[in-house]
Amino acid sequence: MILDTEIKGQLEEYLKLMENEVLIRVSLGNDDVSRDMADLMKELISMSPKIKVEEASLARTPSFSLNRPGEDTGIVFAGIPLGHEFTSFVLALLQVSGRAPKIDSQLAQKIRNIKGNYSFETYVSLTCHNCPEVVQALNIMSVLNPNITHTMVEGGAYREEVESKDIMAVPSVYLNGEFFESGRMELEQILERLDVSADASEFSDKEPFDVLVVGGGPSGASAAIYAARKGIRTGIVAERFGGQVRDTLGIENFISVKYTEGPKLADSLEEHVKDYDVDIMKLRRAVRLEKKDLIEVELDNGAVLRSKTVILSTGARWRNVGAPGEIEFKNKGVAYCPHCDGPLFKGKHVAVIGGGNSGVEAAIDLAGVAAHVTVLEFMPELKADAVLQQRLNSLPNTTVLKNVQTKEITGTDKVNGITYVERDTQVENHIELEGVFVQIGLIANTEWLDGTVERNRIGEIIVDGHNATSIPGVFAAGDCTNSPYKQIIISMGSGANAALSAFDYLIRN
Numbered sequence: 021m022i023l024d025t026e027i028k029g030q031l032e033e034y035l036k037l038m039e040n041e042v043l044i045r046v047s048l049g050n051d052d053v054s055r056d057m058a059d060l061m062k063e064l065i066s067m068s069p070k071i072k073v074e075e076a077s078l079a080r081t082p083s084f085s086l087n088r089p090g091e092d093t094g095i096v097f098a099g100i101p102l103g104h105e106f107t108s109f110v111l112a113l114l115q116v117s118g119r120a121p122k123i124d125s126q127l128a129q130k131i132r133n134i135k136g137n138y139s140f141e142t143y144v145s146l147t148c149h150n151c152p153e154v155v156q157a158l159n160i161m162s163v164l165n166p167n168i169t170h171t172m173v174e175g176g177a178y179r180e181e182v183e184s185k186d187i188m189a190v191p192s193v194y195l196n197g198e199f200f201e202s203g204r205m206e207l208e209q210i211l212e213r214l215d216v217s218a219d220a221s222e223f224s225d226k227e228p229f230d231v232l233v234v235g236g237g238p239s240g241a242s243a244a245i246y247a248a249r250k251g252i253r254t255g256i257v258a259e260r261f262g263g264q265v266r267d268t269l270g271i272e273n274f275i276s277v278k279y280t281e282g283p284k285l286a287d288s289l290e291e292h293v294k295d296y297d298v299d300i301m302k303l304r305r306a307v308r309l310e311k312k313d314l315i316e317v318e319l320d321n322g323a324v325l326r327s328k329t330v331i332l333s334t335g336a337r338w339r340n341v342g343a344p345g346e347i348e349f350k351n352k353g354v355a356y357c358p359h360c361d362g363p364l365f366k367g368k369h370v371a372v373i374g375g376g377n378s379g380v381e382a383a384i385d386l387a388g389v390a391a392h393v394t395v396l397e398f399m400p401e402l403k404a405d406a407v408l409q410q411r412l413n414s415l416p417n418t419t420v421l422k423n424v425q426t427k428e429i430t431g432t433d434k435v436n437g438i439t440y441v442e443r444d445t446q447v448e449n450h451i452e453l454e455g456v457f458v459q460i461g462l463i464a465n466t467e468w469l470d471g472t473v474e475r476n477r478i479g480e481i482i483v484d485g486h487n488a489t490s491i492p493g494v495f496a497a498g499d500c501t502n503s504p505y506k507q508i509i510i511s512m513g514s515g516a517n518a519a520l521s522a523f524d525y526l527i528r529n
């Protein structure tokens with residue numbers, strides 16, 4: 021039995037939601053994955069009379085496509101979509117059966133209007149929590165537009181193909197055979213990348229806002245909701261709604277919620293903001309701020325928004341180690357997300373740069389799949405919590421190097437090693453390996469504010485107890501500020517504080 025009892029129970033419930041018949045065309049060989057896929061097909065047929073299966077010869081074996089009778093939708097799963105891709109499979113099945121995808125009607129129309137042929141392939145691992153969003157977005161595009169096809173390729177079942185393409189990060193998307201993009205992407209981002217999304221004119225003629233929030237992570241979402249609840253004209257510009265939360269797997273310290281997952285919390289943040297009268301401008305980056313009579317915020321598409329007050333909540337991003345080779349080999353052996361890309365380094369030797377909590381957690385995680393993990397820590401001691409260090413030390417396939425500096429990540433077309441210097445003796449060493457995970461903390465997204473609000477030595481915006489910055493009417497909240505601790509709940513609190521302070525400022529001025 022390929023599906024365990026719990027998954028089978030869930031699937032049975034979902035299959036009841038199918039509207040019309042779906043024809044699954046399956047291409048099978050003599051390998052183990054084909055046998056499992058054949059078992060999956062048998063179980064599906066036994067669970068719903070609306071599912072029909074026929075053997076076919078598809079571009080990849082083993083694989084299967086989901087179709088309406090008499091009409092190919094272009095959705096193919098090469099490999100078995102269990103693990104994190106199980107939801108992608110269920111949603112695709114329901115959408116092909118006739119249930120409308122849950123997206124804005126405007127967005128759906130935009131997809132239907134796309135001209136030309138687009139054949140997408142997405143390489144995934146079943147443990148990658150960033151992959152389903154991309155797979156689901158491309159499946160929706162494929163369901164809505166007959167000129168768009170999408171194949172999910174499961175890296176474990178297609179190891180040779182993955183290696184021949186030198187894919188070292190998932191999701192990796194190819195379009196018409198050429199590399200398109202890697203990493204998490206929302207539907208709107210894919211449309212933007214295809215150049216079929218909103219243009220500047222959609223944003224430029226807006227009336228001034230009372231409060232304009234820049235950033236759509238926990239602090240920005242909280243600020244927008246608090247502002248909108250005061251009944252004032254509120255807008256939010258967010259390059260990637262959800263912020264860092266989208267890259268987080270398990271969250272256990274969001275008080276009153278014992279356990280949740282990042283993408284789920286990120287979706288709830290957006291849902292909650294949408295409940296209010298907030299003008300949401302997604303996938304746009306602020307590039308300039310200037311205080312005139314009103315405060316102006318210029319976006320990367322040239323549109324200029326005006327507002328009486330602004331709340332900066334642009335958060336933070338992974339810090340680069342800055343060594344030669346890091347940028348050149350990004351996604352070719354240099355990675356930042358152990359949960360996503362770890363499985364691609366199965367049986368290989370990898371390094372983790374950074375011995376804080378995230379570095380040591382990554383090393384523990386990677387030790388489960390990689391042949392060997394070397395942790396490189398710049399300081400004489402690891403900074404991770406004692407319990408994590410004990411766990412790391414108990415693993416036989418890990419080595420910790422302390423007081424060392426990464427000199428270079430080496431490689432030809434992909435990473436083949438790392439060179440480091442022992443800081444006390446200046447002795448240089450080289451380790452041959454295939455992957456380097458950089459885990460050395462975060463840096464505030466505030467470069468675009470050069471010459472405007474006051475920031476500290478490490479680029480964080482300096483705020484007072486009201487979250488006010490050095491410019492009257494401009495407030496800041498969350499990880500982009502000099503708040504000593506960076507956490508979801510703290511960001512949300514400061515977003516609320518900033519919005520209430522902005523409201524107070526509006527009343528007084």
Ligand SMILES: Cc1cc2nc3c(=O)[nH]c(=O)nc-3n(C[C@H](O)[C@H](O)[C@H](O)COP(=O)(O)OP(=O)(O)OC[C@H]3O[C@@H](n4cnc5c(N)ncnc54)[C@H](O)[C@@H]3O)c2cc1C
Binds near residue numbers: 234258304307465500
């Ligand atoms: C892997 C990982 C795991 C974590 N785990 C936890 C945890 O378990 N519990 C916990 O409490 N915290 C956790 N954190 C920390 C937590 O995610 C952050 O403290 C929180 O997300 C900060 O929220 P924020 O809104 O200030 O910034 P962010 O979440 O960084 O959001 C910033 C927003 O601003 C946008 N943006 C950036 N620049 C611009 C620009 N120029 N124009 C427009 N928009 C812009 C971004 O796209 C994003 O929407 C984790 C962080 C990481 C990376």
